Amino acid sequence: MRTLEAEITLPQSEVPGFLMQNSTLELFFFTRMLYSCLVDADFLDTESFMAGRSREHNETCMEQLWNKLQSYVSGWFPPKGN
Numbered sequence: 001m002r003t004l005e006a007e008i009t010l011p012q013s014e015v016p017g018f019l020m021q022n023s024t025l026e027l028f029f030f031t032r033m034l035y036s037c038l039v040d041a042d043f044l045d046t047e048s049f050m051a052g053r054s055r056e057h058n059e060t061c062m063e064q065l066w067n068k069l070q071s072y073v074s075g076w077f078p079p080k081g082n
Contacts, residue, residue, distance in 0.1 A: 022030070048055040060068075
C-alpha cells in the first residue's frame, strides 16, 4: 500500500514576510479573509457552470493585485478621527 507522501509532491515555498511580522489576531483575520475569497470564487464558478456559461479569467498577477490594493487603501492610513 502506497502512502500519500509517495503519491504527491508539494513545491517548497517560503512564508511571505508580512505573515511573519503580524500578531496572532492579524493572522487569524488574514486567514478568514483568504477563506472568504476562496468561498466567493467557488460560488462564482459554480454559478457560471450551472448557468452554462464560462467565467472570465483575470490574467493579473498577484504582485499587480497587491500593488493595486496598496494604492487603494493608502489614503486610509493614518486613520483620521472625528
